[in-house]
Amino acid sequence: MRESAVQRHDRLLTLVREQGTARVTDLAARLGVSPVTVRRDVETLTRKGLVDRAHGSVSWPRPRTAGAAAGVGTAPVLGLLAPSATYYFADVIHGAHEAAARAGARLILRISDYRPEEDRARAEGLLAAGAEGLLIAPGWRGRGDQAEHGDWIGELPAPAVLLERSVDPGSPLAGLDRVCSDxxxxxxxxxxxxxxxxxxxxxxxxxxxxxxxxxxxxxxxxxxxxxxxxxxxxxxxxxxxxxxxxxxxxxxxxxxxxxxxxxxxxxxxxxxxxxxxxxxxxxxxxxxxxxxxxxxxxxxxxxxxxxxxxxxxxxKREVGQLAAELLLERWGRSVHGRPADRAADGAEPAARRHLALLxxxxxxxxxxxxxxxxxxxxxxxx
The missing domain is CATH 3.40.50.2300 (Response regulator)
Structure with missing residues (x-):
């Protein structure tokens, strides 16, 4: 299957974020495309404020707020990775969007189309686009997908909440926040x-x-x-x-x-x-x-x-709402104004939560x- 421009952009952003600065020719070789294609991609990503370009090289932008990177002032940005935007997950997405909007946050969405092998690249694309916290419903289908395609979620550099997914006992993901239907x-x-x-x-x-x-x-x-x-x-x-x-x-x-x-x-x-x-x-x-x-x-x-x-x-809608609220709290940008990754007395991190909705x-x-x-x-x- 031919790679889409969005998929290529995700891979390009991941490479630049990992290296800090990369030459266009090196990126072309790593991505398996021509330098002309990379330059065109870099122009697109530069206009969006996602990379900086200078003298044949591409750099990760200087530190800035997620809202500034996305061109929306100082609004916090949440990323949502879902296997689909229709049927079951449409309501989950709507619920998350409503909760984010109430808190003055922006929600950006990527779809995996139930291809769990692409989940990681999609999540990295969300981070590259300015997301500072992630809601993740992995595109798992079979019983072995979690073990084969899930451990990376526990290694993310940003807070994450699992959506509508349970995990195996002892899994590296067992300590993550999650919200799901019972x-x-x-x-x-x-x-x-x-x-x-x-x-x-x-x-x-x-x-x-x-x-x-x-x-x-x-x-x-x-x-x-x-x-x-x-x-x-x-x-x-x-x-x-x-x-x-x-x-x-x-x-x-x-x-x-x-x-x-x-x-x-x-x-x-x-x-x-x-x-x-x-x-x-x-x-x-x-x-x-x-x-x-x-x-x-x-x-x-x-x-x-x-x-x-x-x-x-x-x-489904409540799952999305509560997951977004939990992520905002964990991220320290809740509507209550108190960083929720600390306990009320500031002594130790707040306990992780597994919420099951009936x-x-x-x-x-x-x-x-x-x-x-x-x-x-x-x-x-x-």
Missing amino acids: HAHGVLLALRHLVGQGHTAPLLVARADSPTALAVRAGYDQALSALGLEWPHPVIEAPADRDPAGFERGVQALWTAVTSGRATAALVHNDVDAIQLVQRLTELGVRVPGDLAVVAYDDEVAALADTPLTAVAPP PRLRVRASCGAGAPEPLEGSRTQG
């Missing part, structure tokens, strides 16, 4: 509601290609145990967008479980898969909620289904319940 609680809300409606142990239809999907799967195990339920069926995978054949296999597995009488309820991650699953089951003669009660997980578009779907709604269950027609009243979640800290 997906295990969200799954428990869904299963407890379905069991309360008279259903036997609900089935789980879930992906395995994102941290949220993996957390939903782990939460399902915990919820079955907490409710004293036996495993009703292996987890069904039905990824509608990336594997049409796998989606159809998942549909057939669920159809068989329903028509054989082994299942009357299912929790489906995510909304899009849930909507397409219900559509396909309807074509096969399975009625929702008559034959199968369905709860979706994410609540992005669940309410727009033909039969509005009951859904677990993680507090999802809500929004009850609609797909589970056969009555009036749609959301079951509220709240915030826990631990």
Whole structure:
């Protein structure tokens, strides 16, 4: 895949920041492009105030405030690295932006597109652009991505807060501030509601290609145990967008479980898969909620289904808001005016925080319940 200009700018800024001053010809060799391309890039970055240029060399700018580097007076600058700016993370980003704006800060955004191998370069690009603190939602997908692509976060020269990501015990990232949704609680809300409606142990239809999907799967195990339920069926995978054949296999597995009488309820991650699953089951003669009660997980578009779907709604906007507020405090630029990296008496650094926000269950027609009243979640800290 051809490198974009933004990616090349990030690498150029990283090289200049590491070296302090670098010759254009040396940068061209390191970047694998022509000197003409580097000169053009340097002109662009100089106009933005991100580098200084003189006599065939490029230098890191003299110390200045982040706001001055970005051309916005003295406003503090926060960087946000997200795997996507749509679907789930749109609300997280909006929440962070709102909190930053209330504090008089500026938020700048980079997107990794779920390519964890590019997260580090994106974060360094944010720092090069003037960010003095980072909100980071790594683009991890599989179980091994954290170990392979995560340790660099603990080495950043600026305060960082993890967004919607848990880490393995003993990980170098375990001591970082983080704010995330408690997906295990969200799954428990869904299963407890379905069991309360008279259903036997609900089935789980879930992906395995994102941290949220993996957390939903782990939460399902915990919820079955907490409710004293036996495993009703292996987890069904039905990824509608990336594997049409796998989606159809998942549909057939669920159809068989329903028509054989082994299942009357299912929790489906995510909304899009849930909507397409219900559509396909309807074509096969399975009625929702008559034959199968369905709860979706994410609540992005669940309410727009033909039969509005009951859904677990993680507090995405609040996650972004609280993460930005925590970063501002840690950075010492909170609206309260007290540097928060010190305790109240100034004696020692303030304790790091892991904030877990509880999802809500929004009850609609797909589970056969009555009036749609959301079951509220709240915030826990631990």
